[in-house]
Amino acid sequence: MxxxxxxxxxxxxxxxxxxxxxxxxxxxxxxxxxxxxxxxxxxxxxxxxxxxxxxxxxxxxxxxxxxxxxxxxxxxxxxxxxxxALWARRRPEAQRNTREGARDNIRRHYDLSNDLFALFLDETMTYSSAVFRGFPADEDLLPAAQHRKIDLLLDAAGVGPGTRLLEIGTGWGELAVRAAERGARVVSVTLSREQRALAVERVRAAGLQDRVQVLLRDYRDVEGVYDAVISVEMIEAVGHEFWPAYFRTLQARLAPGGRIALQAITMPHDRMLVSLPTFTWIHKYVFPGGMIPSVEAIAEICAHGTGNGTGLRIVSAEAFGPHYAETLRLWRERFTRRAAEVGALGFDEVFRRLWTFYLAYSEAGFRSGYLDVRQFVLESGTAATGSGG
Known part of the structure; x- marks a missing residue:
C-alpha cells in the first residue's frame, strides 16, 4: 500500500x-x-x-x-x-449459467426485494447506466437521463409503430413501456420472478398490457422473429462460456433487415482474459456467475461465434463510462441516505456495508477507466433460423 x-x-x-x-x-x-x-x-x-x-x-x-x-x-x-492459476480461487461449478444455474444466480441478486431497489433507484426503476447532458448531475435529473438512454437504444434499433420488439432482460419494465408507447409490440423475457411481477404491474398501470408480454423465460428458450432486439446490461450475467449461445439467440430471433441494440459493460481485453477463471468478491456476494466482456470478445463472437459462417456485424459501439460513474454515485448517495429504510426492510448492517462497498467499488471501476459501458448496434445479413442454442 x-x-x-x-x-x-x-x-x-x-x-x-x-x-x-x-x-x-x-x-x-x-x-x-x-x-x-x-x-x-x-x-x-x-x-x-x-x-x-x-x-x-x-x-x-x-x-x-x-x-x-x-x-x-x-x-x-x-x-x-x-x-x-495456483493461488487464485476458481469459480464454483454451481455458478455456471446453465438454465438451472442462471435461474439461481439471477434469484440471488434481482429477487432480493423490489422495495430494496426502489429505495435507491429513481422512479423509472432502471438499473443500468443513464445518459446525462452534463456533470455533475443532480438526483432529480436521473429519470430524464434514464429515458434518454432508453430512447437512444430504441432509436438505434429503429423501434416505432408496429415494430415487433424482443427485449432480453426485462428489468422492471421501463424500456418495454416506453417502446409500447411508441406503438411497438413487445415481448420481454426475464428470469426474475420479483422483477416480472412488478413489470407486469407497471405495464398494466400504463394501460399497455395489449402491447407488452412479460415472460418468465430463459433467453435460450425464446421463439419467434422480431424486427428489433434490445438487451440492456444482460450480457454480464450470461457467463463467458455462454456468450456464443447468447449471440446466436440475438441473431436467430432477428428478422432480415432488423437491428440489435445492446448495452454492455466492458473491460480491457487483457484484464478480461486474466479474470475469466477467477472467483471474486463480486461473484461471491453480488453477481454470481457474472463476467464482463471486452469489446474484442464481443467482436470475435459476433463474427465467428454464430455457427453459420455469416455472423453479426457491429455497426457502432458508443462508449459513455463517465455516465455510469455518475449514475452509481447517485444510487450510492441515495442508498446511504436511506440506510434506516433499508434496515427496516430486514437487511442488517453487514448487508448495508456490502451494498455500500459494491456501489462504490463499481463507481471506482468507471472513474478509473478500468470499466466502460457501451451501446452496440448490430446487424445480421441472415434470416432467422434455429432455436438460438
Whole structure:
C-alpha cells in the first residue's frame, strides 16, 4: 500500500495509530490484525469482507477504491501473477449459467426485494447506466437521463409503430413501456420472478398490457422473429462460456433487415482474459456467475461465434463510462441516505456495508477507466433460423 497514492492509518493498541503512504484519500484500518489476516487468506475477497465486517473504513470510500482500481495491475507482484492459476480461487461449478444455474444466480441478486431497489433507484426503476447532458448531475435529473438512454437504444434499433420488439432482460419494465408507447409490440423475457411481477404491474398501470408480454423465460428458450432486439446490461450475467449461445439467440430471433441494440459493460481485453477463471468478491456476494466482456470478445463472437459462417456485424459501439460513474454515485448517495429504510426492510448492517462497498467499488471501476459501458448496434445479413442454442 505504501506504493499507492493512498494514506492508510493502522490503529494502535493504545488508541494511537501509524500512518503509511504519501498522500491521497485516507483509509482507516481499525483492526489491522484481522484486516491483514483476511487479505492473507483470501486476497481481494478478504479485502471486501473486511469492509463488510467493519474492520476498515474511509470517508471517501469511492476515492480509496478508485486508487486500487487505477493500480490493479501492480497490486499483485509479477512473480505471483505468473502463478495466478495456483493461488487464485476458481469459480464454483454451481455458478455456471446453465438454465438451472442462471435461474439461481439471477434469484440471488434481482429477487432480493423490489422495495430494496426502489429505495435507491429513481422512479423509472432502471438499473443500468443513464445518459446525462452534463456533470455533475443532480438526483432529480436521473429519470430524464434514464429515458434518454432508453430512447437512444430504441432509436438505434429503429423501434416505432408496429415494430415487433424482443427485449432480453426485462428489468422492471421501463424500456418495454416506453417502446409500447411508441406503438411497438413487445415481448420481454426475464428470469426474475420479483422483477416480472412488478413489470407486469407497471405495464398494466400504463394501460399497455395489449402491447407488452412479460415472460418468465430463459433467453435460450425464446421463439419467434422480431424486427428489433434490445438487451440492456444482460450480457454480464450470461457467463463467458455462454456468450456464443447468447449471440446466436440475438441473431436467430432477428428478422432480415432488423437491428440489435445492446448495452454492455466492458473491460480491457487483457484484464478480461486474466479474470475469466477467477472467483471474486463480486461473484461471491453480488453477481454470481457474472463476467464482463471486452469489446474484442464481443467482436470475435459476433463474427465467428454464430455457427453459420455469416455472423453479426457491429455497426457502432458508443462508449459513455463517465455516465455510469455518475449514475452509481447517485444510487450510492441515495442508498446511504436511506440506510434506516433499508434496515427496516430486514437487511442488517453487514448487508448495508456490502451494498455500500459494491456501489462504490463499481463507481471506482468507471472513474478509473478500468470499466466502460457501451451501446452496440448490430446487424445480421441472415434470416432467422434455429432455436438460438
Amino acid at each position: 505504501e506504493r499507492l497514492p493512498l494514506r492508510v492509518v493502522l490503529a494502535g493498541g493504545s488508541g494511537g495509530g501509524r500512518e503509511l503512504g504519501l498522500g491521497g484519500p485516507l483509509m482507516r484500518v481499525h483492526d489491522p490484525r484481522a484486516f491483514f489476516r483476511r487479505i492473507g487468506s483470501d486476497g481481494l475477497i478478504g479485502f471486501g469482507e473486511s469492509y463488510m465486517a467493519g474492520e476498515w473504513d474511509a470517508d471517501d470510500l469511492t476515492g480509496v477504491l478508485t486508487v486500487f482500481a487505477e493500480h490493479v495491475a501492480v497490486l499483485v507482484p509479477p512473480s505471483l501473477q505468473r502463478l495466478r
